[in-house]
Amino acid sequence: MEKARKKKIMISIIASILIICIAVCGYIYKVFVIDAKHIERVFTKKSQVSKNSSLKYPFDDNSVNILIVGLDKASNRTVYDMHRTDTILFININFKDKKVKGISIPRDTLTQIYKVEKWDKINSAFGYGGGEKKEGFIYTMETVSKLLGGMPVDYYVGFDLDAIRKVVNILGGVYVNVEVPVRVKTKWVDIDLKPGYQKLNGIETLYYALWRKTPGGDIDRIRRDKELILSVFQQLKESNKIIKLPEIYWKIRKHFFTNLSLQQITSLAYFAQSINKEDMVFESIPGTYFNYAGVSYWKPDYEGIKKLVKDLLGYDIEIDLQLPERFKYVPRIVKHKNTNSSKKTINQNLQTTNQENQKKTEEQTQQSSSIDNSLPAQNSENPSTGDTTAKVQQSSQVLEGQQTLPPTNSQRSLYENQDQNSSVQSGFSSSAASDVNSDVYSQGR
Template identity: 30%
Template structure:
């Protein structure tokens, strides 16, 4: 397959056409704020830094990493030492090449730190430390050559090899070997992807950051209730549009006590990311900058330098919705026997496809597999419970168009769907864009918030209208 085109049943779409297709949105979307900050609650502190270069410069005028942990020379060598920034005529740093950053949200309690000096409070209190299990893990790619940002969510229960520990959950890596072992483990899992930098953020900092930001508005997709007296963890959120302060935001991010466990939590985290990004450029952010910078310094450990932060800020601040991709590590649940651990089992073939399309690591077989007929894609059509009739008509239309593996999802979307979305669940934005072209409506988004078993999920919104058809010579219905 050539770099410039991809095809389906004789129809070729070049890269310029693809860009037009993938960025097509409804009228309301086109009116939204075009500037987006960095994705991920794990990188939220840096997202705020991106709001103003001046604030970042105020943090430090040196090129010293904002690091709190010390790495040995061997651990330093795990990360690529190649220069990441250059300088423009005004001596402002800018990204000189693609950069991959491993982000970890760390949760540490008093029982994780035996020599912790905190008095016995009768429960497992949170500790501001980076030496625990990674409660969340993201690999971010900032690519100035292709002009996009990609966020790959890696479930904490992913089964993989951690050097010195054997086969275990990937969240063990930071606990046993810090950021270097975590980076090595992620690289081995992801086709030896190069990792340039790391960021560790303590979960306490997330709560304080959201408070400094003034909270976040989002639609809570279901009632969330859970109690763990041993951690003083009390989650009690109601379904519906909510304004979440730091404590409630942390409840939303930590909840994983439903049918999908940690995978459902990853999906909700992506919902949270979108909501947070939309609000991050609020003018109030600038007024709270001193508090936000304090949170960054107290709860952030990274080998990024100030110049690199400025370069990332400048690059990401110019991105719009279509230039930001979010995808979850492909895999499936295991069915553990009694007493065995529950894992997320990675799908290595689909991982290779994601790494090829979004991280420029292309195995020989990927091109051939990607040239296969997209009509063989597994497409889920999802709607609100009261819109199933329209959703069925979408299923019928796609089948008439030639898509053979389309099904009506019984997993209802439990939040309002004003606009139709074509969700590239497995990261395949090329095929999603082609489906969008065939439908003639909808916004292509790359994220893993659709139906888990699908390649593409079409979330039918209120903007969908029943198309008129003509019969072509092949006997199939064609949309006018």
């Protein structure tokens, strides 16, 4: 009798466990397969990340806006406590029309930063908000929203540099039409990419996506990255690997930062599998490079942005921003068409600096002599001149030696103290940014 009772209890326990397992599996199947395939259900209620957001242009339930943010954070970059957003891409996904439309925002875009009301490069908004550990993404989203005339930003997806490398390696590499030569040699990597269609591994794809040493600087990089995204998307679709992206994300999720749920990420993967490359359009906000106080900025064309948003998304927007007077009449940067002319200009600037330093030294020597004639006579060939020349030559050698290093940020904002070690390289990389008009949008129309 006792054995029969224990047997019944054991059967009941096993049955209960089976029922629970079936229920859990059924729920997971419903959430990540049935519901996830209907993206309009998953994104019915958009989360508002900021109570201060003013939705001037509310989108319907058939679309969602996501901000893609690439951080200059990597496992071998331990100098900075705070990081910046090297890639900023506003994306509108329309479920009904099955269209994806994106607007790239150059990292050096001069704009008003959310809350602090200071005018700075847009990639500094992340740091003003305290980075990924505080409100960095909210600051970036709100700053982008204001630049785009109050367009709502519902979600964000941030990733670091290691994420790109690991995703590509997990996928087994990607085929890319390399447009420009990329030469990088550091203690970590040795990359020498030649133009042409070829298969790249993770680290090669990363450095190609970051490469900015071209006449158009960051604008050229944005255009190449657009082609890179479309090429990778097409390969993933043809190989049916898009649906594996949620699994890949989960494996390396420590390199991602997002307010999307796993169900929403899965739903986006199903949606991506259902669209074609031709359904994706990426543009960039128009503007021009200019130099202020030795720092290169991208000055946005507000009228051009209005036209871009109207043509791309169908909204008539008003941009509540007015460029401060001090930025309005600064001369634009002179473009160096080739490396030799750039080096020539740099050398001329160094020679001018040397001459000015020598002149100041001579004036100081004369003043010192007139104050106290009893001092020992100094060598008429000012010894400090030789030191200055040596320093100038050394700086020139450092510049030439660092031309193959990966691009670094150059800006004078709250990060200025953190960037002192790389000031020699970043100072000239910013001046190499040119008097280039953004024709990404105009060419795309």
